[in-house]
Every structure is written in structure tokens, then in C-alpha cells.
């Protein structure tokens with residue numbers, strides 16, 4: 001750039017900074033730095049008056065770069081980039097020095113040293129700008145469509161929202177039918193209605209749109225490209241059914257296979273023929289589960305003309321501008337023997353109980369496996385809020401939906417089968433928000449609550465053919481209570497879905513708990529660090545239906561914000577190769593996690609490393625390994641960093 | 653600084669999305685750590701060229717602290733390993749320069765790791781006090 005003409009603006013932040021840091025001293029010292037034309041301090045730089053002062057200085061003193069030393073850049077870096085733009089400068093001729101969070105607030109015990117540290121931080125900013133060059137945002141064209149992975153309610157909601165905004169949608173569901181876990185639930189809180197009805201309603205709406213392509217029995221097998229321009233490969237497994245078969249029930253009878261039925265969370269069995277599991281399921285065509293099928297051919301006798309074993313996998317390639325991952329959760333599966341699970345037939349999980357209740361049609365008596373149920377013990381927090389021990393993976397989080405769902409299910413049981421005695425063995429009750437009313441109602445209706453300690457959980461055993469649960473009840477000073485019951489229900493939590501293959505393809509960040517992770521837990525809750533990729537629903541962590549749908553609509557809005565633009569502008573902080581320095585060690589190519597670097601022929605310079613700016617995320621891993629310093633991050637070059645180090649090292 | 657007690661100077665490398673947020677958080681809680689520090693923020697700790705660590709130690713810093721992303725790194729799953737490789741290389745280079753290895757330290761600082769950050773900085777400072785200033789040639 002031309003000779004640097006830098007303006008430095010030191011903020012008091014009302015006193016937050018100036019009560020500790022001697023701002024006058026900072027200004028006085030920084031005026032001595034080469035390239036600094038003006039330096040001032042002011043009460044509030046971010047105020048209207050502060051911003052105007054900077055704009056005026058830029059014009060009157062022909063400044064070409066600006067430092068503001070104030071709060072964290074996370075708060076006001078964007079504000080001041082805009083200020084310099086308003087005064088006609090490039091937004092990247094600006095550097096933000098942090099002297100509040102990292103100086104005055106941290107070193108109130110030592111004002112003198114704090115002032116020195118502030119000077120160091122401002123000197124670094126000036127050093128940075130002495131080598132700064134105007135940068136352009138990176139412009140890319142956009143494909144106006146979106147890919148949604150997962151056809152549970154979150155994926156359905158996002159698909160519908162996008163379709164209504166005029167965005168073409170490709171919806172990919174792994175199972176043969178849409179709907180996910182919600183479609184497997186009977187009545188759900190709040191206000192009842194079957195989960196399957198809720199799913200069916202979204203599906204019905206979605207099918208009204210002709211800009212939606214739905215792939216079931218399908219998986220995404222590769223995604224290439226970058227924000228605005230992805231290409232995804234989708235593999236659709238054959239259903240082996242060509243349409244509906246009028247004699248389907250005969251085919252089902254003839255099928256010798258018996259495997260646990262997903263739709264009832266394993267409470268029932270099914271054959272190798274999977275039927276549309278609920279009214280309104282999509283597609284309304286059966287599918288053969290080839291992993292379970294013995295190929296005996298019996299079903300052909302009933303549905304021969306509708307079954308086609310010659311069907312083959314289809315590979316489809318689609319172009320999309322953005323990707324929403326809504327792959328949901330997996331209900332926690334208790335270990336064998338955990339509270340008698342799988343040891344005693346009368347120990348079931350909450351999802352299974354809900355499946356059983358959905359099938360039973362009242363009539364005064366609740367019957368499970370041929371037994372009349374008069375009493376039930378619910379054990380809470382199974383597979384949630386686990387204590388980490390050793391290397392074993394622990395679900396330390398709360399699964400959020402379960403207190404509410406258990407309360408709701410109990411009320412339903414008492415409504416349909418009055419007289420059944422219910423015992424809730426809990427650690428804490430978290431019926432947050434409006435759901436508290438369900439808890440009150442359960443108390444009023446005579447549900448018995450016993451509180452157990454996580455260090456001493458309840459025990460389940462069988463005595464004279466009947467289940468007995470023992471629990472030390474913390475509400476009655478730890479008295480041990482023995483409860484004979486007909487059924488034990490384990491209130492199981494949510495776990496991340498095992499999705500290794502997909503994770504390998506997407507490379508989305510996964511949090512400590514195994515769910516996909518957002519960029520910022522408060523400020524950017526549905527974005528991921530991968531540009532163009534969003535997350536929705538329980539794939540991100542435990543949520544109930546309403547919360548899952550809220551995040552899905554948010555993700556849809558964010559995705560639309562990208563794909564409805566003709567062109568995108570990306571931050572310019574990406575790697576660039578100086579072909580004159582590159583010795584083709586190729587270390588950067590091996591180091592880059594995004595495959596952004598390749599080899600290119602440069603005019604007159606031969607084959608050298610080259611960065612595809614749209615693929616580069618700007619992590620800088622390549623910078624560290626380059627033997628010649630040929631690859632650098634634009635806007636944070638090696639020269640800039642080295643000069644910052646030297647500037648900060650100088651005595652104050 | 654004749655007669656004055658030795659106050660070691662520490663260069664901290666932080667990361668925009670994780671450890672710099674953690675260091676901001678430390679300030680937000682008004683928790684104190686040695687003020688003879690300077691903090692340079694980078695996108696990711698795996699960007700650090702070992703040469704920069706050596707440059708810092710040769711230009712006036714008495715220690716370099718790498719506030720790494722650790723497992724929270726938004727860019728790289730194996731960020732810790734990669735950053736550790738940079739630090740290892742810097743340690744080998746330091747050895748050649750006759751600089752004590754204890755002057756280079758790396759620890760993962762998460763975005764709410766205020767207390768661990770303060771503890772690391774205090775301990776590191778004490779280590780450097782014991783080592784005294786870097787014996788710079790020339």
C-alpha cells in the first residue's frame with residue numbers, strides 16, 4: 001500500500017477501560033509509532049460522536065488505516081469496519097485492539113502493567129496495519145436449491161418452509177418411510193394428537209409442492225463443493241415393490257421372517273415386508289427389507305406382479321446451495337440387565353410403552369404380553385445424566401423430553417385405565433415452562449413420587465413371579481421402600497444416532513456429547529462452522545417436537561438466506577500461495593482438511609500449489625507446515641504476524 | 653531494569669472462535685493473571701509456525717503460551733495433535749538455540765475456561781521467574 005497513514009482511537013468505555021488503563025499515556029506512546037498520523041482517546045468510540053470523529057479524521061488527515069482499541073472484537077469489530085467503509089476506506093484496513101476484556105477487566109489489580117499491556121496491544125494493531133492491503137470479499141454464484149438429510153419432523157418442517165419460499169428441495173430419508181421417531185409415537189404432549197398424525201400433516205402439505213424431490217430408502221454418499229455450490233450424490237435402495245398390492249396381507253402371512261418392528265420401537269415383530277406404518281405415511285408403497293429377507297419367494301404368490309427383485313440401486317446427483325442435516329436421535333437402548341431390562345419381560349422402555357398404549361384400545365384394562373397391568377413403576381433418567389466413569393462413554397446431559405413425556409403418558413394411562421397405580425422414581429423433575437401443569441395434574445391424580453439418589457439407584461428383582469422395585473426415598477429421609485409392580489418402565493433418554501458414514505462425508509463438528517455442534521450456543525444456534533451447512537432438530541441435541549420444529553424453521557430461514565441470493569460474499573481470510581516462493585513440497589496439500597489445495601500451472605512459473613478460495617475455511621493449518629512460507633492467510637500474513645510479535649516484544 | 657524484580661513477559665497465541673473467547677471470559681469475570689502479557693489472535697492454533705515461537709523468544713518475550721483449541725476446534729478434529737506437532741518442532745528449534753524448553757507451553761483453553769487459563773498463566777509465570785530472562789546471544 002501507499003505510505004501508511006494510521007489513525008488510532010483509544011476508548012475509555014465510560015471508565016471500564018480508563019479507570020484502569022492510562023489512556024493518555026497510551027495515546028502519547030502510540031503517537032511515536034511510525035505511520036501513526038493521529039491518535040486520540042474518547043469516552044465512547046462506538047457512540048455516534050465517536051464514529052463521526054473517526055470518519056472526519058479519515059477525511060481530513062487522509063488516513064488509510066484505522067485502529068480502535070476498545071472492547072473485544074467480538075462486540076464491535078464489525079461496527080468499526082463499517083465506519084471506515086463509510087469514510088471511503090476498505091473494510092480490511094482496520095484492526096481492533098482488545099484492551100477491555102483482555103486488559104482493563106483482567107488487570108484491575110495492576111494499572112501500571114495494564115497500561116503497558118494496552119500499549120503492546122495497540123502497537124501490535126499498528127504493526128498489523130503497516131502491512132495491510134485492501135481485500136475484496138470473495139464472490140461466488142449460488143445454486144438456488146437445498147439438500148435436507150433426514151425426513152423426521154425436523155427435516156419435513158425445514159423442507160416445507162423452504163418449498164414455500166420457492167426454494168427447490170431435495171429431501172433424503174434413510175428409512176423406507178418419512179416421519180422419523182415422531183411418527184412412531186402415540187399421543188404426544190402437549191394437547192394430545194398422535195405423532196403419526198403430526199408427521200402425516202406435514203407430509204400432506206409438502207406433497208402439494210412441485211419443487212420438492214423426496215428420496216426414501218436413500219442415503220447421501222458424497223458431498224463436494226462449497227457454500228452456494230454443492231454437488232451431492234444420493235443412493236436410493238430398491239423397494240422391490242412396483243406399487244400397491246391388493247393381496248398384501250396374504251404376502252405378509254406367507255413371509256417366514258420375524259424381526260423387531262421399528263415402528264413400535266421393537267415392542268412388536270414384523271416380517272421382511274415393511275408396510276406403510278401409519279395412515280398418511282409416504283410413500284404409500286411397501287418395501288422389502290433385503291437384510292432380513294430369506295428370498296424364499298412366498299410373497300410372490302400373493303403379489304407377484306407387484307414385486308420386482310431385479311430392481312437396482314439408483315445413483316442420483318443433485319446440485320444444491322446449502323445443506324440442512326436433520327438426522328435426529330436414537331432412543332437410549334438400556335444395557336442387558338440394566339434395571340432388569342431384557343432379563344424380565346415386564347421391564348420395558350418408555351418408547352415401547354408408548355407403542356403398546358397406541359395399540360391398546362382402552363376397554364378398562366391395560367394388558368401387556370397377556371398380563372393385566374395394575375401397577376407401574378417408572379424409573380427416570382435411564383441413559384441420561386450419567387456420571388462419567390473411566391473411559392466409558394457417558395451421556396452426561398439431560399434428555400429434556402422425558403419428564404414431560406412420562407408425565408403426559410401417566411395422565412393418559414389414568415384417563416384410559418383408571419385405578420392403575422403409578423410410581424415415579426425420579427432424580428429431579430424438569431417439567432419446565434407450561435409443562436409444569438402436567439406435573440401438578442399428576443400429583444393431584446395420585447401419582448406417587450419417590451426421589452432416588454444417583455449414587456444409589458433403584459433395584460429391580462423378581463419375587464414369586466412378580467417384579468419388586470426397591471428404592472431409598474430421599475423425600476422420607478432415605479427410607480427403603482419396596483414396591484411390587486406389574487410393569488417397570490425405563491424412562492430412556494436420547495442419544496446421538498450412530499451415523500459414521502454420514503459424519504465422514506459431512507465432517508460437521510460434533511460436540512463432546514456426540515451431537516452435531518452449532519457455531520455458538522447462544523448467538524448462532526443452527527449454523528455450523530462449515531459455511532452453508534445447518535443443523536436442525538434433535539440431531540443437535542435433545543429437543544421435544546416444538547423445539548425441534550423451531551430449530552428446523554430457523555435452519556430453513558438461514559439456508560434460504562443463502563440460496564435466494566444470486567451471489568454470495570465470503571470473508572477474504574483464506575489461504576493464498578505466492579508461486580515465487582512455493583517449492584512444491586506439497587505439505588500444504590496433505591495438511592489441508594478441506595481438500596482446498598491442488599497443483600496448478602502458473603503462467604511462466606510452472607506447477608505450484610494453488611488454493612481454491614471457495615473451499616478454504618481459513619484455518620491456517622497449511623501456513624504452519626510450509627517450508628518456505630509461500631502459503632499465507634490473506635489479511636493475516638506471516639509478515640504481519642512477525643511484525644506484531646516484534647512490536648509487542650519491545651520494552652514499554 | 654536494573655535492581656527491579658524480574659517480570660517475565662509472555663506471548664499468548666489465542667484462537668478467534670475458542671480460546672480468545674475464553675480469555676475474554678476471564679476478563680469478564682475480572683479474574684487476574686499476570687499483566688506482562690500480549691495476546692495475538694489467530695483463526696486456529698494449528699496455524700502457528702514454529703518460527704514465530706522462536707522469534708518471540710529471541711525478540712524479548714520470556715515465554716510463549718499456546719492457548720490451543722483442543723477438541724472444541726471448529727476446523728479440525730485432530731487440532732490438538734496438529735498444534736502439538738508445531739510446538740514439538742518449536743521445542744527442537746529452541747534446543748538448538750539454547751533456549752529452555754520450559755519457556756514454551758501449550759494447553760487447550762475452551763471458550764469458558766477462565767479458571768484453567770488463569771491457573772496456567774500463573775504457573776507458567778512462576779516457572780519463568782525461576783528460569784530468569786532468556787539468555788539472548790549477541
Ligand SMILES: Cc1cc2nc3c(=O)[nH]c(=O)nc-3n(C[C@H](O)[C@H](O)[C@H](O)COP(=O)(O)OP(=O)(O)OC[C@H]3O[C@@H](n4cnc5c(N)ncnc54)[C@H](O)[C@@H]3O)c2cc1C
Nearest residue numbers: 150152153154174180181182188189328329537538544545
Ligand atoms: C418415547 C418418546 C416420547 C416422546 N414424546 C414426545 C411428546 O409427547 N411430545 C414432544 O414434543 N416430543 C416427544 N418426544 C420427542 C420427539 O420424538 C422428538 O422431538 C422428535 O422426534 C425429533 O424429530 P427429529 O426430526 O429431530 O428426529 P427423528 O425423529 O429422529 O428423525 C430423524 C430422521 O432422520 C433420518 N436419518 C437418520 N440418519 C440419516 C441419514 N444418514 N440419512 C438420511 N436420513 C437419516 C431418520 O431415519 C429419521 O427419519 C418423544 C420422544 C421419545 C423417544
